[in-house]
Amino acid sequence: MSVVIRATGLIGRPVVTLDTATDVAEVKDVVFDPDQARVVGFTLRGRGALGAPSVGVLPTDGIVAIGRDAITIADATVVHGEAPDIEAARSDRRDVLGDEVLTESGSRVGTVVDLVLSVEGARAEVAGYEVVADDGTRSLIPIPTPLAVSGETLLVPDGTQHFVADDLTGFGAAIESFRAEAGGSR
């Protein structure tokens, strides 16, 4: 069963090995690919306030499960010192936090402050974005794949505002409504 969470909620989550039940690191950054609309890995840091600022990267293919309290891995060997595809995904184009959200017809929706993920097992797919409007109100937009993503702007379809949700509880229904509408219009 999938669970809907904010991507920033994963930051600081411990990474725990299943062979020794040891928390070897914690999540520093969530790295995702907007073209695939999914999380491709995590950069890691040492545990706690005095932990090392960087201890490696964890591709999603090394993950057993993304859980409510920990990310589990088989053992510490799946944490890499470097991973070119993960590093590539951290390029400016894929750092969407702070990007402006525009509709196809040129209306500003707001600024991206978070990603909304649908997590099941080891897989985390982008289900949408959390956006802050100019008046300060927050909304969740169920757009997993924007029309286009630059280094500064996400372009979304007109009418996106009709499917926004106020909180994660209602977000699942918002996703279904959007997909039903998108499927019927094709």
Place this chain on the structure above:
Amino acid sequence: MTTIREAVGRRIVARDTAEEIGRVTRVIIGRDARIAAITAGPFELGPVVVGGPGWAAGMGAVGFNQPAPRIVLDWSSIVGFGPDAVVASTESSLREPTSDEELAAISGDGLLDRPLMTDAGDIVGSIADVEFDADTGRLTAFVVGDRVVPLTRLVAIGPFAVIIARPDARSKGQGS
């Protein structure tokens, strides 16, 4: 069958002298899900350890240069683990703690109150008690709230948590 909480406070008697040499204060679990040792103390009241002269110094108080107290009793030195007393081979079976695990257990970082987490990364509660076979020292189940989780689901015991397999997954861990 007994539990760790039931064992704490039980008398420890030396077989050669029939003298009481202490009371069970901690139960040290090895990563093989068996009791590796117990610790013996004069008396313990909650988190406070009340002991005789030299006790606090022996536990490593700053500024003291005292040897660690001989408080560890290996399972192999236990003749019988009964409902009323633990019988040790001899009083000289007691030794100083030598491993990080033993020191951690003595300082209170034992299995009790440690999180119980599934291999899916979800903490399901804290370990309230642990059942074990008094003849073999082998753990048999974890008590979490009002649930008893059999050791057949054990995946690993470690510093972060005790990890069990999800209910719909087959355990590859010890005890199966």
